[in-house]
Amino acid sequence: MNNRIMVIGGINADITGFSREPLVHNDSNPGMIEISAGGVGRNIGENLIRTGFEVSIATAFAKDPMGFFLMESCKNIGMDTSCSKIFDYGSRSSIYLSVVDADGEMETAVSDMEIFENLSISDIRRSCDKLEEADFIVMDSNVSVEIIEFVMKKYRHKHIVFDPVSTSKAGKLDGINWSAEILKPNILEAEIISGIRMDSLEKTIEGLKRINGLGICWVLMTDGANGAWLSGKGRVYRCPAFLGGKKNVNGAGDAFLAGAVYGRSNGRFETDMLYYGHAAASIAMESSKTVNPEMSVEMLDKRMEELKRCLKVEEI
Template structure:
């Protein structure tokens, strides 16, 4: 949202029935300019129809996994088939929940639709999400299934070596449950889903809410295959190199390969493609241009959660009309913040902190 649009929105909150001419006079701009701003606010979903009826809440909806993350890090090089001395941390996780958490820390009203068990971990997830200001009223709470648990083992360089994900409870986010949340989903400014959802649910959401920008986090090389035949339905797709290779069938060995891979996704109908390349940065593309943003050398505390932070920042970038290059750089800064903390979510995540990292490490 532009500064002028924010100014107009504040005036409309005080006087929803004000005329365009009165608005123009109040802002010392032409009536035609006012009309353009009003149209843009309607397109973005901040106001509805005649009379400038404001939405009660402007929020995004995240639909996906929530779980408890258990992460082990060895003190020395990892030895397979043996017990390794090290450190174990427990924190809230799940791709969908992580994205919702990061977006909320960026000041965006956020609704999370996920599934948890009626158990200690499930109650902890709901309680902490509420304390951060995340709306969890539409989460499914099961008396039958336990809350999902994600166990990851890092090597002594803090890169994930192997992980096991127990997420059977997400079967409860089935078609009928998602359909029961139609009005809340339909009122969203944007929808973010992860591929922990079933193919049936992903297909339903992308078919029935195509009028709303939909973002997808592909999660893993195996789970991303659920969207192979429907990638064109997404406004924005964020993948790592291996997920991009799996979906496109194109092996990435150099930047020309990445460009070819991005074109594959654009040709399916995706509006924006972001392929993260680890230490080599990120490659992004839309119909107008493609850009490679070089990586930044940093000390990594934990690689878990960087992708979720990147996706969250992409959503924020969309809501604030950032261009392709700045969206990539803003999102890279968010991932750097995630990489600098032991937990999946860096509690210091904020727009101000992202801007600080941008100035110090990326825009300099």
């Protein structure tokens, strides 16, 4: 297994409010509040650590209580932060504040991620040795377009995996010179990147293939309860969603991408990226935390085999 990963992307403190009852807007709702380490890049990295990978991260930390908490969280799980930038006092740690309803679905969220705007290409150049050693480079769009294009140009010979993060951040990717092996948007992000509204089977296939044509080998598109798609090498596959139990959907997409990387790195069939993605996402949703601390190689392999028996991937 190719197991060295370099993550370039976001890390933040996740503050999540879980309502005990159906949410009442414009009112105070009884529930539970949890604080945990998160961020798209970090979440993907932690899931990969828990499934046997060595992970380093290039990200931004602030010298504030949340920043020290986040640095300690990385140390505790064995994530190397030697390539990350620690900003002086006065910077704010990235924080993601969300409210989850009684059914485990995110109702609303606010993100404060201004610190990542201070990361520069020179900061990433400090990671060159780690980037050359990495088997996979995982990036998210919390970092600047300049950093994204620098990495894609300089390390185009590597397995580059990319997560657009959100519709607002997907918008800044227009015009990028892509060179990526795997892109994992959700359907809304994919519509922005492709410029096509995917409101029919034909339009969905057209949009996916347009994204492939930008310079992306495989597009892994998630569509919530409607399942996921895989497009590449002239083929398009669709897989229904696994409708298991859920406590929290936050982090499911990050786990999906980590599962897909696990499947890809093991040299399995290309469609196993879908199965492993669904398997990892279903495990993530069983925990109130954004990364399920029970995630492991054994659990992921077992869940994938279970899903293969109940989910059918079809080529369109």
